[in-house]
Each structure stands twice: as C-alpha cells, then as structure tokens.
Amino acid sequence: MAQEQAHLRILVVDDEKAIRSFLSTSLSAYGYGVFEAAKGKDALADSVDAHPDVIILDLGLPDMDGKEVIAKIRKRTKTPIIILSVKDDPAEKIAALDAGADDYLTKPFSVGELLARLKAVMRRLLPLEKEEVLRCGKLIVDITKRQVTLENNEVNVSPTEYDILKLLIINAGRVITHRQILREVWDKTEDYEGILHLLRVTMSNLRSKIEPNPDRPTYILTEPGVGYRLRSDS
Amino acid sequence: MQKTGTLRTRIYPYAASIGLVFVTTLLGEFVKRKLEPANIVMFYLLAVVIVSIRWGQGPAIVTSILSVLAFDFFLIPPYLTLNIHDIEYLFTFTVFLAVGLIVSTLASKVRKQIIQRQTEKLHSALLNSISHDLKTPLVSITGSLSALLDTSSKLDAEQKQELLETARGESDRLNRIVNNLLDMTRTESGVLRISKKPCDVRDLVGTCLGQLKDKIGNRNIKIDIRPDMPEVAVDFPYMLKALLNVFDNALKYSPDGSPIEVMVSCADNKVRVAVRDHGYGIPKEDLGRIFDKFYRVERSQNVSGTGLGLSISKNIIEAHGGRISAESVPDKGAVFLIELPLE
Numbered sequence: 001m002a003q004e005q006a007h008l009r010i011l012v013v014d015d016e017k018a019i020r021s022f023l024s025t026s027l028s029a030y031g032y033g034v035f036e037a038a039k040g041k042d043a044l045a046d047s048v049d050a051h052p053d054v055i056i057l058d059l060g061l062p063d064m065d066g067k068e069v070i071a072k073i074r075k076r077t078k079t080p081i082i083i084l085s086v087k088d089d090p091a092e093k094i095a096a097l098d099a100g101a102d103d104y105l106t107k108p109f110s111v112g113e114l115l116a117r118l119k120a121v122m123r124r125l126l127p128l129e130k131e132e133v134l135r136c137g138k139l140i141v142d143i144t145k146r147q148v149t150l151e152n153n154e155v156n157v158s159p160t161e162y163d164i165l166k167l168l169i170i171n172a173g174r175v176i177t178h179r180q181i182l183r184e185v186w187d188k189t190e191d192y193e194g195i196l197h198l199l200r201v202t203m204s205n206l207r208s209k210i211e212p213n214p215d216r217p218t219y220i221l222t223e224p225g226v227g228y229r230l231r232s233d234s
Numbered sequence: 235m236q237k238t239g240t241l242r243t244r245i246y247p248y249a250a251s252i253g254l255v256f257v258t259t260l261l262g263e264f265v266k267r268k269l270e271p272a273n274i275v276m277f278y279l280l281a282v283v284i285v286s287i288r289w290g291q292g293p294a295i296v297t298s299i300l301s302v303l304a305f306d307f308f309l310i311p312p313y314l315t316l317n318i319h320d321i322e323y324l325f326t327f328t329v330f331l332a333v334g335l336i337v338s339t340l341a342s343k344v345r346k347q348i349i350q351r352q353t354e355k356l357h358s359a360l361l362n363s364i365s366h367d368l369k370t371p372l373v374s375i376t377g378s379l380s381a382l383l384d385t386s387s388k389l390d391a392e393q394k395q396e397l398l399e400t401a402r403g404e405s406d407r408l409n410r411i412v413n414n415l416l417d418m419t420r421t422e423s424g425v426l427r428i429s430k431k432p433c434d435v436r437d438l439v440g441t442c443l444g445q446l447k448d449k450i451g452n453r454n455i456k457i458d459i460r461p462d463m464p465e466v467a468v469d470f471p472y473m474l475k476a477l478l479n480v481f482d483n484a485l486k487y488s489p490d491g492s493p494i495e496v497m498v499s500c501a502d503n504k505v506r507v508a509v510r511d512h513g514y515g516i517p518k519e520d521l522g523r524i525f526d527k528f529y530r531v532e533r534s535q536n537v538s539g540t541g542l543g544l545s546i547s548k549n550i551i552e553a554h555g556g557r558i559s560a561e562s563v564p565d566k567g568a569v570f571l572i573e574l575p576l577e
Contacts, residue, residue: 088413090471108405108409193431196431196432197432197465200432200433200434200437200465203434203437204434204436204437214436215436215439215440215443215457215459216440216443216444216455216457217440217441217444218444221441221444222437222441222444224441224470224471224474225469225470225471
C-alpha cells in the first residue's frame with residue numbers, strides 16, 4: 001500500500017499548525033509526499049509550482065475566501081481538491097463543490113475517512129479502461145455490457161437508473177451533487193422542482209432494486225442537502 | 235427576549251395600561267367630591283409608576299397621555315369635555331406629563347438593569363453547566379494521553395490501546411457536546427432559518443439510521459413505511475438532525491438488544507413519525523419537561539448527554555409548523571411522536 005503511493009504528492013493548506021502537523025505525519029506514514037501551506041496566497045502558488053496530485057484545503061483561511069481559492073486553483077489546474085470545513089453547512093459544501101472542489105470533510109474527521117476520500121478523488125485521475133467492470137461490495141456494473149449484477153444475480157434497471165448508478169460507481173466514495181446528476185443524466189443545467197422530484201423517485205426505485213434493505217440503504221448514501229455518495233469499498 | 239415575543243405579548247402591556255387608567259378614573263369618580271383634583275392626579279401618577287416598572291417606557295408614556303385626557307374629560311369641570319375653566323389645570327397637565335415622562339424613564343432604566351442582572355445570572359449558570367460538561371471528557375483525554383506520554387515504558391500494548399480508545403471515545407463525546415451547543419444556538423426561537431423542499435420520508439429515516447449504524451449495531455429496527463407515502467416539504471438536513479436526536483434518545487434509554495420501531499403514517503393532512511422503544515420509559519412527572527433545554531430525567535445520570543438533544547428536535551420540528559410529543563409507560567418504554575403538516 002505504502003509503496004504504490006510513494007510518488008503521490010499532497011498539498012495541505014490550513015492556517016492551524018497543529019492540523020497541518022497531524023495531517024503531515026499521518027499522510028507521510030501512508031507513503032504520501034506532503035508539503036504544507038498556511039495561506040490562500042501560498043496555496044495558489046504551490047498548486048502549480050509544487051505539482052501536487054491532490055490538494056487538501058481548509059475553507060476558512062485568514063487571507064482569502066475559501067471559494068475564491070478553489071476557483072483560482074481551478075483556473076490553473078485540474079488537481080483534485082478536498083475541502084476541510086468546521087461548519088456542517090450544506091449550502092457551504094455545495095458552493096465549494098460548484099466552485100470546483102471534488103469532495104469535503106467536516107472537522108473533526110478521522111484519518112481513515114480522509115484516506116477513503118483521497119482514494120476516491122484520485123480514482124478520477126486514472127484513465128477509464130476499455131473493458132471496465134466496476135465493483136462495490138457485491139454490486140457489479142459492467143460498463144461495456146450495460147449490465148448490473150448483485151450477488152451474481154442480474155438486476156433489471158431502467159436506462160435512467162443505470163445512468164445514475166454508473167455515474168455513482170465511476171465516482172465511488174465521492175459525493176455527487178443533485179446538480180451533477182441532473183446535468184449528466186438528464187442533461188439539465190437547472191434544478192427546478194419537477195426534475196428533482198423525478199430524481200428522488202428514480203433514486204428510490206434504484207435503491208429498492210440494489211439495496212438488500214431499501215429502508216436502510218448501505219450502497220447509495222444520501223448526503224443531506226447536497227446529493228448522494230456510493231459507499232467506498234476498500 | 236422581548237423582541238421575539240408574539241403580537242399578543244407585545245399588545246398586552248398597552249391593553250393593561252388602558253385598563254389601569256380606566257380603573258384610576260373610576261376611583262377618581264368616587265372621590266372627586268371629597269378630594270382636590272390636584273390630589274387625584276397622584277393616583278394617575280401611581281398608575282404611571284406601576285406601568286413603567288412592570289412593562290417599560292412605551293406603555294408608561296401611553297399611560298401618561300391617557301391619564302391627562304381621562305383626568306380632564308371625567309374629573310375636571312366642565313365634565314365630559316376636554317374644555318377647562320381654570321387655566322391653572324393646563325399647568326397641572328404639563329407638570330403631570332413631565333413628571334410622568336421622567337418617572338417612566340427612570341423606572342424603565344431600573345427595570346432594564348434588573349433584567350440584565352437576571353440574564354447575566356442565567357448566562358453564568360449556563361456557562362457553568364456547559365464548562366462542566368466540556369471538562370468531563372477533557373479530563374479523560376488529558377489523563378489518557380499524559381499516561382501514554384509519561385509512563386509509556388511501563389504500559390503493555392493492551393493498556394496503551396485501551397488508553398488510546400478512551401481518548402478517542404471521549405473526544406467524540408466532546409465533539410457531540412459542541413455540536414449540540416451549536417445546534418441549540420442555531421435553532422433557538424427566532425434564529426432558525428429553514429428552507430423547505432419536498433423530500434422522501436423513507437430516505438430521511440434511512441439516512442438517519444445509516445448515520446447511527448455504529449450505535450445501532452445488531453439491534454432490531456422495525457421500519458413500517460407505506461410505499462405510497464406522499465413527499466413532505468422539510469429542510470432535509472435540519473429534519474435529519476431532529477430525527478437523529480429522537481433516535482439517539484431511544485437507543486440510549488433502552489437496553490442493548492431491545493428492538494426499536496419506526497412507524498410512518500399519513501392522515502388528516504399530516505405525516506406522523508412514531509419512534510417506539512422498549513426501554514426504561516419516562517416517569518410521568520418528567521413527561522412535560524423532557525423537551526426543555528438542559529432537562530434530564532433524574533435516573534439518567536449514568537447515560538451521557540447534555541440534555542439538549544430533544545429540545546433541539548423540538549425547535550426544529552416547531553420551525554416546520556409541526557409538533558413533537560412523548561408518551562410512556564414506565565419500564566415498558568416510550569413513544570415519541572412527530573407530526574409534520576403536509577402542504
């Protein structure tokens with residue numbers, strides 16, 4: 001595990017020295033190369049000059065607004081960004097995701113959670129193979145055959161349900177906002193109520209087909225006020 | 235506090251002022267043959283003082299003006315007109331108004347100081363209780379970590395693991411307390427801004443159970459939701475918080491291994507979510523107070539908590555125009571019933 005990540009570099013941006021220090025220690029132990037910045041201005045410079053593979057960015061920096069930092073980083077590079085925030089506020093999360101962040105963690109968080117998020121956002125960097133068969137637990141999605149199986153039984157999903165599941169499993173472990181689903185699956189750029197209702201109904205139907213207990217979903221998790229996340233499976 | 239009051243509580247002091255002027259005038263009618271009008275003025279002054287101490291400056295000024303008018307109309311000849319024979323009364327009115335204003339200003343200042351002192355007292359009691367709650371987990375965290383740092387060589391691997399787990403568990407507890415305090419300040423009356431959107435109640439309940447999966451463990455959760463439940467307009471993240479606290483409460487106050495039932499139904503244009511546990515129940519005398527801030531049932535001292543969870547739920551549910559109530563048979567369990575209006 002440590003070996004394969006040895007070449008990956010992570011930029012940690014947080015104004016709290018103690019937080020930078022524990023992230024640096026624990027991520028280095030997992031074989032990541034870690035370098036730190038305490039300000040938004042430095043983060044912008046490092047996001048290009050230091051060639052990080054992933055940026056972990058605190059939203060509450062003293063010198064710049066978090067969303068502004070994300071937007072400016074996005075103008076320069078596509079490097080995945082994971083947001084750290086003390087507020088558990090869906091509006092703030094959505095704004096950060098819309099500005100170009102890939103995922104978020106609410107402080108305090110465990111290193112286990114952070115590693116799962118890192119793994120999930122880094123999957124975006126890997127090229128999609130041609131014969132892709134994606135797995136999550138006992139759920140398998142065969143992209144070439146457009147086929148879904150659960151515990152070796154084929155599941156009959158509608159084309160829309162399939163599109164949603166495919167989007168979620170390609171991004172397994174990563175949050176996908178309502179807006180992202182509407183854009184990718186229905187090609188809608190606005191999230192008016194009618195289409196959101198359709199999304200909820202489709203999601204409910206999809207869950208009743210793939211969840212062992214649809215009343216207590218374990219594959220597709222709801223991110224309150226933000227979107228959905230297919231559980232990461234490691 | 236005053237500003238968030240309802241229309242009724244804001245109108246009441248003025249109505250009371252009018253009433254008091256009325257009563258004073260009646261009294262004046264009785265004694266006007268025996269007393270000089272200048273002495274009757276003293277009754278009105280008393281009314282102004284009472285109103286300003288009790289309800290503050292605004293109602294006191296209204297009382298002063300009404301007093302002058304009533305005094306002139308009913309008690310000074312010619313009666314039942316605002317005309318006056320004796321120009322001296324003009325002087326009496328002016329002095330009365332001036333004295334009324336000064337007295338009401340002074341009295342309402344004293345009143346404000348009293349209220350401020352009471353609030354400060356409440357705040358320090360609150361801070362005291364919060365600091366105590368925060369300190370308890372901190373003691374264990376500091377203790378465990380310093381044991382690891384200072385006496386590391388004397389501890390075997392198992393003891394070290396135990397100390398680390400204590401520190402971890404207690405920091406989770408600390409985090410829960412801080413989150414509860416934040417939720418409390420956010421949801422207290424008048425502050426909470428919710429944005430209602432239609433939502434799938436099944437998803438709400440499922441997400442709640444998912445977030446509590448570590449606490450639930452293998453416990454049997456029976457869920458009864460009609461498949462054709464209509465959607466209900468709620469602020470999903472806030473309503474999730476409200477449900478989480480109710481569930482967490484049910485889990486905490488019932489023995490490990492006992493089942494918990496969730497029933498979602500829909501009738502009379504309302505969605506009802508009932509959460510039933512088979513635990514210790516709530517003593518009858520506590521039923522009315524379990525949704526109060528910082529209130530905890532006496533026998534629950536060995537269950538960790540801040541006494542804020544259920545009052546946060548209540549704030550959130552009421553901000554949605556709904557209501558929450560509890561029923562219980564002691565030692566048989568409790569049922570929490572949440573009712574939300576369907577639009």
